[in-house]
Amino acid sequence: xxxxxxxxxxxxxxxxxxxxxxxxxxxxxxxxxxxxxxxxxxxxxxxxxxxxxxxxxxxxxxxxxxxxxxxxxxxxxxxxxxxxxxxxxxxxxxxxxxxxxxxxxxxxxxxxxxxxxxxxxxxxxxxxxxxxxxxxxxxxxxxxxxxxxxxxxxxxxxxxxxxxxxxxxxxxxxxxxxxxxxxxxxxxxxxxxxxxxxxxxxxxxxxxxxxxxxxxxxxxxxxxxxxxxxxxxxxxxxxxxxxxxxxxxxxxxxxxxxxxxxxxxxxxxxxxxxxxxxxxxxxxxxxxxxxxxxxxxxxxxxxxxxxxxxxxxxxxxxxxxxxxxxxxxxxxxxxxxxxxxxxxxxxxxxxxxxxxxxxxxxxxxxxxxxxxxxxxx
Amino acid sequence: xxxxxxxxxxxxxxxxxxxxxxxxxxxxxxxxxxxxxxxxxxxxxxxxxxxxxxxxxxxxxxxxxxxxxxxxxxxxxxxxxxxxxxxxxxxxxxxxxxxxxxxxxxxxxxxxxxxxxxxxxxxxxxxxxxxxxxxxxxxxxxxxxxxxxxxxxxxxxxxxxxxxxxxxxxxxxxxxxxxxxxxxxxxxxxxxxxxxxxxxxxxxxxxxxxxxxxxxxxxxxxxxxxxxxxxxxxxxxxxxxxxxxxxxxxxxxxxxxxxxxxxxxxxxxxxxxxxxxxxxxxxxxx
Numbered sequence: 001x002x003x004x005x006x007x008x009x010x011x012x013x014x015x016x017x018x019x020x021x022x023x024x025x026x027x028x029x030x031x032x033x034x035x036x037x038x039x040x041x042x043x044x045x046x047x048x049x050x051x052x053x054x055x056x057x058x059x060x061x062x063x064x065x066x067x068x069x070x071x072x073x074x075x076x077x078x079x080x081x082x083x084x085x086x087x088x089x090x091x092x093x094x095x096x097x098x099x100x101x102x103x104x105x106x107x108x109x110x111x112x113x114x115x116x117x118x119x120x121x122x123x124x125x126x127x128x129x130x131x132x133x134x135x136x137x138x139x140x141x142x143x144x145x146x147x148x149x150x151x152x153x154x155x156x157x158x159x160x161x162x163x164x165x166x167x168x169x170x171x172x173x174x175x176x177x178x179x180x181x182x183x184x185x186x187x188x189x190x191x192x193x194x195x196x197x198x199x200x201x202x203x204x205x206x207x208x209x210x211x212x213x214x215x216x217x218x219x220x221x222x223x224x225x226x227x228x229x230x231x232x233x234x235x236x237x238x239x240x241x242x243x244x245x246x247x248x249x250x251x252x253x254x255x256x257x258x259x260x261x262x263x264x265x266x267x268x269x270x271x272x273x274x275x276x277x278x279x280x281x282x283x284x285x286x287x288x289x290x291x292x293x294x295x296x297x298x299x300x301x302x303x304x305x306x307x308x309x310x311x312x313x314x315x316x317x318x319x320x321x322x323x324x325x326x327x328x329x330x331x332x333x334x335x336x337x338x339x340x341x342x343x344x345x346x347x348x349x350x351x352x353x354x355x356x357x358x359x360x361x362x363x364x365x366x367x368x369x370x371x372x373x374x375x376x377x
Numbered sequence: 378x379x380x381x382x383x384x385x386x387x388x389x390x391x392x393x394x395x396x397x398x399x400x401x402x403x404x405x406x407x408x409x410x411x412x413x414x415x416x417x418x419x420x421x422x423x424x425x426x427x428x429x430x431x432x433x434x435x436x437x438x439x440x441x442x443x444x445x446x447x448x449x450x451x452x453x454x455x456x457x458x459x460x461x462x463x464x465x466x467x468x469x470x471x472x473x474x475x476x477x478x479x480x481x482x483x484x485x486x487x488x489x490x491x492x493x494x495x496x497x498x499x500x501x502x503x504x505x506x507x508x509x510x511x512x513x514x515x516x517x518x519x520x521x522x523x524x525x526x527x528x529x530x531x532x533x534x535x536x537x538x539x540x541x542x543x544x545x546x547x548x549x550x551x552x553x554x555x556x557x558x559x560x561x562x563x564x565x566x567x568x569x570x571x572x573x574x575x576x577x578x579x580x581x582x583x584x585x586x587x588x589x590x591x592x593x594x595x596x597x598x599x600x601x602x603x604x605x606x607x608x609x610x611x612x613x614x615x616x617x618x619x620x621x622x623x624x625x626x627x628x629x630x631x632x633x634x635x636x637x638x639x640x641x642x643x644x645x646x647x648x649x650x651x652x653x654x655x656x657x658x659x660x661x662x663x
Contacts, residue, residue, distance in 0.1 A: 073565075073569060074568070074569070075565050075568075075569075094568065094573070095565065095568040095569050096568045096569070096570075096571045096572055096573050100569075101569055101570065102565075102566070102569045104562045104565070104566060105562075106560060106562050108560060108562035108563050108565065108566035109566075110563060110566070110567070110581060111563075111585070112584045112585060121567070121570045121572075121580075122570035122571050125570060125571035125572050125576065126571055169566075169570070170569075170570075173570065173571070
């Protein structure tokens, strides 16, 4: 536990706005642990969240992402560890003394108050003057595109509108960090897509750090510029959506973000891996990262080409095919294991029948490497 | 015979089956009407006889219409003080019981603590115990109060304590029902927006459970005003309205008793209608 605290608090201990040098963290989680009785929900988690980023905590249900968010918000007390907001440990503080606001999954709008009073709630608690309250509430409602609904009650609004009001109610306080707990979960698909772009727009407009919890990888990829993938209470990998998709470091990440083909192999050189059927494939040296022994190499289905044009290739028979309109998805049985490939339907009648032999190839740069015998699949 | 039956059979089947169809179609209506008559008849009699002009001491035969009983509702010695006492007891008992009951309900729903199950059970006891047992046990308790070092003479305070005791259970049950469906995120949202525990309670929790608290108040008030058995055991020489009625009935039944009964009924129905009206308007707004 203590090792993780060794990384000294950054210069953020003094308000980082003044010195432009170095990374600016809005949130630092240091050795954060939460145990419910004997269940470890969050396990020694350390994480830096940069100022002004749209940050996604992504993972399957029960991975500890919501518990982490609730600890930052002040609704769960950490068993161990520190939560620094702008360099100050807020772990011992109650929710109402933290400069963060939350958008709840259920929206949690106050049903007995008008929309105006809902949005004004935080300002009133801080004794903001009446005229100022009015101005800022209207401003917040305009930001979410719902000006003019001030006198309605929450139940008179649609789910999507309630969602926006919840957002306005949080943002009107201009918090240091906005926490979003699966806020789009209750919306239908079309509305969810709209709100994803809307949230992204609002975030870049207000410039506040957003921490967004979701189990939907597509949602996280669409909105966030930094993603942390959590599993079993710890961080699997963090990075930009591209980094995570193109070079996942664990089988879990590879499987959680889209479809991937994972093949067992043994290191036979600095940049070469021998698959179980004896085929040697080339991988980027940095992806192998000095690993030895058995590894798993991975390649995304859309990176595979038909034919033997690239440096790495495999042959197999078509076991399954599924026509998806834009492309056809084939699953091949190869001696090294099953491989899925997407083939663009760029000319009519190009389908391959099951049982036929196909050769696939891909470039070494499209290959990623994960540790063997890990998790999923 | 057979020819008559056959002849009747030719003309009647239509009428018979139509009548039968009518009953079938309206069987629920007929049944409901009968049921309401059964329910309402006694109340109707009470109301009607509050306008009776009885000649003797008993108000059991209809002798003619009069407003006198309503104009001189307190003409019977002792009736006014009995009503006053009943209202006082009911007011205090319902307020105290609802306040305590609300807090107990909050504790039971919100927190896990040692003895929660037992508390739940104990809360339910007064609802399931026969009143006569409750009354007698309380009387025993108060009778021996001197031996515990605090002497409580039978009277106002013993009645009040007894009423608060059995009212608490009703208050707890009423408020608990509302709290179980309460979204905890609402309170978290309030605290998230900068409200401390007290402000959260006043601004969010209380307004949202207010309907249940009001319902608990009215329920406790009604139960307290109405109680005879428990009160009779613990009243000493104090006379509440139900005790007054019981005492009076042995020697006379003045129509003023009906007047008070009708008034209580009228107030209760009015309150209920107001409540229905408000609820309707609210749901229309939504």
